[in-house]
Amino acid sequence: MRHGKYRFIVGFLALPLGLYALFVVWPFIQSIYYSFTDWTGLSPDFQMVGFDNYERMLDDDIFWKSLWHSLLFALVLPVLTLGLALFFAFMINVGGRRRKGGPAISGVRGSAFYKIVYFFPQVLSIAIVSLLFAFAYNPDSGAINSLLRGIGLDGVQPLWLGDPGLALWCVMAVLVWSTVGFFVVLFSAGMASIPAELYEAALLDGASRATTFFRVTLPLLWDTVQSGWVYMGILALGAESFAVVQIMTTGPGGPDYSTTVMVLYVYQKAFRDGQAAYATTIGVALLIVTLAFAAIVMRLGRRERLEF
């Protein structure tokens, strides 16, 4: 039966592996190949140009700006999102005070409701979220400035997306708002699987909420947090950051390139400027950044597994 087993496995793997090779691996090889050409994307003829595109990229101020913004996205967003999500999930699941007759370990009052509220933005498409926030950020009649005026802060009327110093943070805030709920649910699931006895023991020992969180919850949740970190980072480097920047700050990525990110730059070069080869070059750079990010996070996050 042993031979049969391998044939069985191969039979099952052939199709998905083939699809993976065709739709994932092959485009990669192709893009890397095209990054050495002068392909425009608008005509079938092109020539090999060696490392010209790479040299040009290293000289390109906008590329460096977009790289820096993408890195900021990949570093700041996960910290903010996961931090908030951990806090919320902890409060929802463990952080409540003991109520009479209730279980020893429970969330704050109304936690089931909060869970739904936090998750709600996840249901909306990122395009809709971006549009809604673009309206809210409107400095003339948007919700935020109207609110500021309403509470008497007439003098404080920031331009939000129109201000190069604020635009990037405005965009990040939207991403945090829209993704935090997903991680609250993810971490809630993780916390639910932590045995209640551990918490009860901590409670008996008189541990405060903060201690409980850092000594019990976080270590036992570490693997989930790490996955979340990688996932969030990739989200921040890829599709989501593209969507918010493209929709909200329109123009070419914010005032004075203040919100340009690498994916947006790839898109613009390929589909606006007719420089598909250069776009693939930036795409290769983005691939390297993404892989490096994942590698670093996994290496830094490696620690002994706690079994329970």
Add this chain to the structure above:
Amino acid sequence: MGSTAHHRAEGVGRRDLIKRSAALGLVATPGMGLLSACASSGGDGQDKAEQGKKTAKNPLGVNDTAGMEFVLFDGGFGKEYAEDAVKIYERDFPKAKVKFAATQKIQSTLQPRFNQGTPPDLIDNSGAEQMDMGVLVGKNQLADLTALLDAPSYDDPKKKVRDTLRPGIVEMGQFDGDPVWILYYAYTVYGVWYSQKALDSLDAAYPETWDDMLALCAKAKKKGIAGWTYAGKYPYYIPFSLYPMIAKVGGREVLDAIDNLEPNAWKHPAVKACFEAYYELYKKGYILRGTPGLDHIQSQTAWAEGKALFLPNGSWVENESANVIPADFGLAVSAPSGLDASDKLPFGTLWASGGEPFIVPAKAKNAEGGMEQLRIMLSEASSKNFTSKVKSLTAFNGGTSGIDLTPGLKSGVAALEKAGSNVVNPRLQDWYVQLQKEKIGVSGLGELMAGRLTPAEAIRKIQSFADEAAKDSSIKHYKHQ
């Protein structure tokens, strides 16, 4: 498989999740897969339709049995006008099968077809997904339209199509030298848009000099109305009034030098004077609060609501903002104010040029058919049909008599008449898209008008952008002939 690694609470191992999310990253990374999907694969689809016989009724020699495919950008002008023209083609060539499609996604639909060498016969290459013309021309993807221009016009066999067009249309379709690659069908008047009613209520006429402009803005400010607003997120609308002002102050050579990317073109005193004039609007607080954070629709709405007097824009604004412009608004457009009496060109100097670029691909199967369709569209009847349906002029010179012009259109025609030969057509916006929109527009003018750059700083920054573009070998460079 009884491995211990799976002996945990969740169904999915966490390690697996990490691996999967890494794989997800690989997929998501860039739009690279997408790019490569349209990589060149097809050979040359050189099975062109045979030419038909040239007759008086068929001067281009269209094969009357060959199919014709027409892809239109379905934007602010809709698709009805083109459908009407297609009906005429079908009437003229009853045996031909016409395939007509309208889409907003010009580039994503057509880029792969160009790559495969099987493009349609006529394209309205417009909208946010416009394909880069410079690249198309540089890579020999477009057919020369000279044959069409030299053909007799649809209405009058004694007149060439060329002679029925508005000034500047033919030149705009050329890049370097004689061939004409593009035919711009719409004709856009750019300038300062305002409400006649609002000016009347301030007891004012449109200011011809900058001192008058500032005085009027001061007057409006007292009533709580801002002088100007503009598409803050797309500050490349500012040039619609700023560039012709530069031409008025310093002569059209200044704009030509800028288009030609000549060294120090932006350091001309006329440019500096105009920048300072516009900066004055910011400094005196005559720009609607929050404008740098508004997009074009938001700024147009604020302006239509009477929060600001003036708005630099193009003639499409009448159609685009039709639902927010009040009926008694008195929509009007004016050529930009100048500085004073010492300006080189008279008041009325205006930016007007073609819009909606139509192209016939070099590899089209039935290029004659595509051109014939354009010839039909350039007839007086089709042109009138367009103007009355979408409130915009066409490249056809005339064709406005006998139809009811909307207020904005009427004022645009009047502005054109007043301008006479003083129509300028800065080419940065179709020659160097990125330079014009992002660099000069957003990073230069946008920052200047938001008060984050002084005029001197803005000029220095823009000049260095222009110098970079002049040196960049990856973009094709053009010169005014």
